[in-house]
Amino acid sequence: MLGAISQILTYVVPFLLVLTLVVTVHELGHFLTARAFGVKMDRFAIGFGRALFKRTDKHGVEWRVGWLPLGGYVKFSGDLDATGVPDRAGLEAMRKQLVAAHGPGAERDYLYFKPLWQRALVVAGGPFANFVLAIFIFTLLFSLVGVELRPARVMQVQAGSPAAAAGFQQGDLITHVNGKLISDGGEVTRVVALSSGDPVRFTVERGDRAVELTATPERRVETDRIAGRVSVGRIGLALGSTRDEIRHVRYGPVAAVGQGVRETGAILNTTLTYIGRIFTGRESGDQFSGPLGIAKASGALTNAAVAANPEPWAIVRNLLLTLTSFAAILSVGIGFLNLMPIPVLDGGHLLFYAYEAVARRPMAARVQEAGYRVGLALLAGLMLFATWNDLQKLNLFKFLGGLVS
Known part of the structure; x- marks a missing residue:
């Protein structure tokens, strides 16, 4: 019993807290943008199912928290939302119904009758809010906590490795990767991890000389304490830093914002690079994770934060820093996912709006309906694929096989 409670507190609670924060901010992005343009709304909901809490504000919007905190939505008045675009006939029928019910000009308060650019911004408001949340969190971390910069000093070169073939030597200091100045060994690791099979150019300081080297990373399967089994x-190379080289940097407000933007951009770039390599056949899709993988990662981060220092104040501090950092990373991921041009996602809705802007009319209802069916199938397939990856990383199939063998 105590073990089950411990697992819930370690894995489920942190996951739900982080997910709820990210989803709430996403929906607030839609909500606040819509309110700025005078769009009438009926409900702002976090979670699904029976309401644990609900209250109606002075604008007539019901604020609602459901018992199942795995998502959220904004319900626009007239049962309109940002998930579709009625065709011309559908819009005219809606307009007549609204005018008949509320009088001439009533349609101007409803989403579908707003100018196209306003509707597009309402849809884009959710992902944009996710990126803003990530930048905000990173800015706070860079300014209030700071960051420890560890230069990429080569401590060991594995015999027979690509690094050995390239001519790396113990003591080399890596200063540039693919022409980009780097200040921390983690930057080197990130580039190399997503470059298996592709030559990577390095500039190293060796004594008083700058030496150019090129190495092609090999793909290896490893076990990461957070992500589980990964292919990278x-x-x-074993990278490290001497004690004198390690610097703790705390940025001022303006510089921290810049660092927050760069960190968010780096996460987006890593995501785009990974997806691009999948489509070109240079990377497998086994790193995609769904809710199970995210919950596992949040639990592993929680355990690491607790184990770092047993003092109560240190546990609270480490948990706060760890989970807020994780929330920033997850927020970027959810923002990016929602911008994918798949109907039912925000990116799919923007795709329909782009067609409307070019064709000067909404897409035909039957085409939209077909698009949504395809989009739902793609999304369901992606979730199944991610869940399959998560179950494999959890060794569930190996466990079940052991039961019947």
Whole structure:
């Protein structure tokens, strides 16, 4: 019993807290943008199912919290929302109904009758809010906590590795990767991890000389304490820093914002690079994770934060820093996912709006309906694929096989 409670507190609670924060901010992005344009709304909901809490504000919007905190939505008045675009005949029928019910000009308060650019901004408001949340969190971390910069000093070169073949030597200091100045060894690791099979250019300081080296990472399967079993590129280097080289930097407000933007951009770039390599056949899709993988990662981060220092104040501090950082990363991921041009996602709705802007009319209802069916199928397939990856990383199939063998 105590073990089950411990597992819930370690894995489920942190996951739900982080997910609720990210989803709430996403929906607030839609909500606040719509309110700025005078769009009437009926409900702002976080979670699904029976309401645990609900209250109606002075604008007639019901604020609602459901018992199942796995998503959220904004319900626009007239049962209109940002998930579709009625065709011309549908819009005219809606207009007549609204005028008949509320009088001439009533349609101007409803989403579908707003100018196209306003509707597009309402849809884009959710992902944009996710990116803003990530930048905000990173800005706070860079300004209030700071960051420890560890230069990429080569401590060991594995014999027979790509690094050895490239000519790396112990003591080399990596200063540039693919022409980009780097200040921390983690930047080197990120580039190499997503470059298996592709040559990577390095500039190293060796004594008083700058030496150019090129190494091609090999794909290796490793076990990460947070992500589980992963397939990444490696060149056979052990990186570290001497005590004198390690710097703790705390940025001022303006510089921290810049760092927050750069960190958010780096996460987006890593995501785009990974997806691009999948489509070109240079990377497998086994790193995609769904809710199970995210919950596992949040639990692993929670355990690591607790184990770092047993003092109560240190546990609280480490948990706060760890989970807020995780929320920032997850927020970028959810923002990016929602911008994918798949009907039922925000990106799919923007795709329909783009067609409307070019064709000067909404897409035909039957085409939209077909698009939504395809989009739902794609989304369901993606979720199944991600869940399959998560179950494999959890070794569930190996466990079940052991039961029947």
